[in-house]
Amino acid sequence: MSKNCYICNTEMEQKQTSINTGWGQYKLIVEGVSAYVCPKCGEVVLEGKDSVMLQKLSKSLAEVSEDQKPDVLNLTEVADLLRVTNQTIYNMIKDGRLKAYKFGREWRFFRKEIEAFMSGGGSFDIAARGKSSKLNKQDADIISKYV
Numbered sequence: 001m002s003k004n005c006y007i008c009n010t011e012m013e014q015k016q017t018s019i020n021t022g023w024g025q026y027k028l029i030v031e032g033v034s035a036y037v038c039p040k041c042g043e044v045v046l047e048g049k050d051s052v053m054l055q056k057l058s059k060s061l062a063e064v065s066e067d068q069k070p071d072v073l074n075l076t077e078v079a080d081l082l083r084v085t086n087q088t089i090y091n092m093i094k095d096g097r098l099k100a101y102k103f104g105r106e107w108r109f110f111r112k113e114i115e116a117f118m119s120g121g122g123s124f125d126i127a128a129r130g131k132s133s134k135l136n137k138q139d140a141d142i143i144s145k146y147v
Contacts, residue, residue: 003036003045005038005040005041005043005045006043006045007038007041007043008038008040008041008043010038010039010040010041012036012037012038012039012043012045013036013037013038013039014034014035014036014037015034015035015037016031016032016033016034016035017033017035017037017044018030018031018032018033019033019035019044019046019054021054021057021058022058028057030054030057033046033050033054034046034047034050035047035050070111071110071111071112072108072109072110072111073108073109073110073111073114074106074107074108074109075089075090075100075106075107075109077109078098078109078114081114081118082114082118089107093107097117098113098114098117099113
């Protein structure tokens with residue numbers, strides 16, 4: 001069965017590859033994973049069973065005992081935990097959805113605050129425009145133009 005790359009539409013090759021995965025300070029390199037790899041852009045697409053296996057490995061790392069989890073997380077660890085990009089985390093800091101502390105040029109987060117946010121302790125207002133659910137004139141004009 002052949003697959004085409006969803007980025008560049010080149011036919012992908014099925015091969016065994018290594019996948020970097022993990023959570024927080026824990027990093028894993030899993031070798032021998034069956035995947036489709038694009039020879040042109042390098043995009044990797046996993047087989048369903050291998051994707052499930054990697055999710056279970058990552059979940060087992062997330063379920064380590066409380067004394068083994070780091071109390072302070074960096075930006076990349078929070079992005080991995082929330083399954084979003086680093087830019088999304090920056091946006092969430094800027095609009096106040098996430099509480100962060102800056103040490104020099106680095107952002108740090110308390111794990112308990114992130115877990116509270118994930119369990120519904122935070123606000124889930126409009127993500128695209130920050131915490132305010134009111135439209136400004138520019139947004140209203142754009143919407144009325146296309147509606």
